Amino acid sequence: MNISLAENYGFCFGVKRAIKIAEENxxxxxxxxxxxxxxxIERLESDFKVGLTDRLDDFKAGETAVVRTHGITKDELATLRERQVEVVNATCPYVTKPQNIVQEMSAEGYTVVIFGDEEHPEIKGVKSYAQGAVYTVLHVKDFEKIEIVGRVAIVAQTTRKVEDFLEITEYLVKRYKEVRVFNTICNATLENQEAVEALAKKSDVMIVIGGKNSSNTKQLYTISKDFCPDSHLIESPQELEKIWFDTKQECGISAGASTPDWIIQDVIAKIKEITA
Ligand code: SF4
Incomplete structure (x- = not known):
């Protein structure tokens, strides 16, 4: 079994930065x-005593709250500060950027369109910076349900595909006279996507490693499956099945932007062990 890693994979700049900030706090x-x-997250808890809570009310004055990579809403941030919680902001600068654009454009009277998943924390955060009309769309057909008036500004969720963003922007440009397009798709995501495509094309089995609730890992897996039908998405080496590798020779590996290197190494070791 030949095992090859994608040219770009795994931790991105924003995640490395957030982990470093957490380790320092x-x-x-x-x-x-x-x-x-x-x-x-478990490693940060056991080695650095960095806990996790989903409840804003858990934070008391004087405690330290580390803001996650994909940000929180403007109101949540204000609430933490009002309660005199020490806020350490680990929001990725590539996520802060669309937050700022939305704030600025909506202050200038633009209708804001966000291309992304409205249930995703990043989009909830970005959306919260709008002061006027704001809509979240995932597909062109979503425009049927909304009525846009005046000037439009559009940003994208950092992990979306450029091709899909182009479809949405093309729809707007054809219908509205003034459309400000901000390509806020993150390069780290693109580089990993291009690399997984290149590797999937020459592999007969692909293993994509990452959180099953991670949007960018799922995107990598979808691209991989398009070019290599025998693609598998796993979170840990325990999920590997020997049968996946029977009759295969070229195994490609990619990993989502939040996947630590030690998990990737464990997966490679396990593949070697079960295919030996
Ligand atoms: S994928 Fe991009 S936007 Fe998301 S944390 Fe990484 S660098 Fe930041």
């Missing part, structure tokens, strides 16, 4: 999961 708690990776 021992005895703190993150509000919501810092990153989409259960194992890494």
């Amino acid at each position: 021992q005895n703190s708690r993150t509000y919501g999961p810092l990153i989409h990776n259960t194992q890494e």
Whole structure:
């Protein structure tokens, strides 16, 4: 079995930065999961005493709250500050950017369109910075339900595909006279996506490692499956099945932006062990 890693995979700049910030703030708690990776969150808890809570009310004055990579809403941030909680902001700068754009554009009277999943914490955060009309869309057909008036500004969830963003922006440009397009899709995501495509094309089995609730890992898996039907999404080496590798020769590996290197190494070791 030949095992090859994608040219770009795993931890991105924003996640590395957030983990470093968390490690520097021992005895703190993150509000919501810092990153989409259960194992890494457990490591931060056991090695650095960085806890996790999903309840804003758990934070008391004087405590430290680490804001997760994908941000929180403007109101939540204000509430923490009002309660005199020490806020350490680990929001990725690539997420802060659409938050700022939405705030600015909506202050200038633009109708804001956000291309993304409205249930995703990043989008809830970005949306909260709008002061006027704001709509979240995932598909062109979502425009049927909304009526846009005047000037439009559009941003994208950092983990979306550029091709899908183009479809949405094309729809708007064809219908509205003034459309400000901000491509806020993160390069780290793109690089990992291009690399998984290239590797999937020459592999007969692909293993994509990452959190099953991670949007960018799921995207990598979808791309991988398009080019290599025998693609599998796993969170840990225990999920590997020997049968996946029977009759295969080229195994490609990629990992989501929140997947730590030690898990990737464990998966490679396990593949070697079961295919030996
Ligand atoms: S994927 Fe991009 S936006 Fe998300 S944390 Fe990483 S660098 Fe930031």
